[in-house]
Amino acid sequence: MLVMTQRLHKKRALVTASAQGIGEAIARAYASEGADVLATDINSEVLQGLDTVEGIRTRTLDATDEKAIGELVTAEGPFDVLVNCAGVVHHGSVLTCTESEWDQAFNLNVKSMYLTIRACVPGMQSLGGGSIVNISSICAHRGLPNRFAYSASKAAVIGLTKSVAADFVSENIRCNAICPGTVQSPSLEGRINAFDDPEAARKAFIARQPMGRLGLASEIAAVAVHLGSDESVFTSGIQINADGGMSI
Numbered sequence: 001m002l003v004m005t006q007r008l009h010k011k012r013a014l015v016t017a018s019a020q021g022i023g024e025a026i027a028r029a030y031a032s033e034g035a036d037v038l039a040t041d042i043n044s045e046v047l048q049g050l051d052t053v054e055g056i057r058t059r060t061l062d063a064t065d066e067k068a069i070g071e072l073v074t075a076e077g078p079f080d081v082l083v084n085c086a087g088v089v090h091h092g093s094v095l096t097c098t099e100s101e102w103d104q105a106f107n108l109n110v111k112s113m114y115l116t117i118r119a120c121v122p123g124m125q126s127l128g129g130g131s132i133v134n135i136s137s138i139c140a141h142r143g144l145p146n147r148f149a150y151s152a153s154k155a156a157v158i159g160l161t162k163s164v165a166a167d168f169v170s171e172n173i174r175c176n177a178i179c180p181g182t183v184q185s186p187s188l189e190g191r192i193n194a195f196d197d198p199e200a201a202r203k204a205f206i207a208r209q210p211m212g213r214l215g216l217a218s219e220i221a222a223v224a225v226h227l228g229s230d231e232s233v234f235t236s237g238i239q240i241n242a243d244g245g246m247s248i
Contacts, residue, residue: 007229009034013081014073016063016116019046021185022135023085025217026224030081031055033225038076063112069119078123081228083133084113089191090149097149109153110160117164121173129172133227134161135220136177138243144208154179158239165237174236176227181243182208183215210245 008030018027019041027039031053040061041047050056059076062068063086073079088108090101113134124130137154139147157177164175182188182205195201206214223242226232241247 006034007225007231008081011035011080011228012078013037013083013228014076014079014116014120015039015083015085016061016112017041017086018050019043021085021187022180022183022217022220023083024050025221026083026085027056028053029218029221029225030083030228033229035081035228038072038079040072063116064107066115069115073119073123077120078127079120079130080124080127081131081133082116082120082124083135083224083228084116085135086112087135087154088150089147089187091146091191091194092148093146094148102149102152105149105153106156109150110156113157113160117160117175121164121168124168124173125171130174131228131232132161132164132173132175133224134175134177136161136179136239138179138181138241138246140177140179140239142247161239162237169236172233174227174232176232176235176237177239178220178223178227179239179241179243179247180220181215181241181246182206183217183220185217188214208246209243210248213244215242215244 013030013035015027017023018039027037031037037056039050039056039058042062044060047058050058134157136157139151140154140158161175161177192198192201220242
């Protein structure tokens with residue numbers, strides 16, 4: 001049961017890739033904690049599911065489109081909190097990864113964050129501070145089979161996060177990352193169903209989680225609430241592993 005404590009009262013938050021999965025859970029959790037949430041996604045049809053949620057407004061956005069991001073931030077900003085959830089998972093090793101897959105992984109998993117952060121930081125400076133939350137992955141610092149492009153790009157998110165944190169720490173702008181383990185989501189379902197034996201694939205995903213189960217998007221959202229709220233004002237440049245014990 002979600003307990004409302006208003007930890008994000010009156011904060012204005014921008015959440016990317018929030019039509020479903022972790023992004024949707026974060027948008028809903030932020031709204032329940034009192035934030036004014038602008039939920040964005042490239043999939044406008046699925047995003048409409050958030051239109052009736054109190055505290056959430058929606059707007060279609062391609063998180064890799066610099067011009068569209070700039071126009072959105074100019075029209076809707078400044079934001080107290082930015083949550084970067086856009087991402088894609090590719091299956092395969094260095095021998096099977098195509099150049100197109102490599103470019104897509106870095107464009108969506110890393111460049112999108114560069115673009116949104118660069119657009120939002122000036123507004124945070126005008127507000128006297130802010131919080132940036134980047135969704136990375138346990139793959140950023142633990143090698144997993146057939147996650148070559150994904151792991152490389154998510155590791156880059158950690159470097160990006162620390163660099164932004166270092167550059168703006170004196171201006172009360174914090175930047176942190178969350179590294180989820182395997183989380184139940186539409187994206188995961190799609191990857192599981194792409195296997196020849198989906199049931200065996202599901203069991204394999206569960207088996208690699210020391211807790212013996214998949215994570216929930218709401219459990220990642222709880223960490224994002226903490227990092228977006230003032231209770232974490234002394235925290236910047238870190239990664240929180242919400243991974244079911246995978247990093248032990």
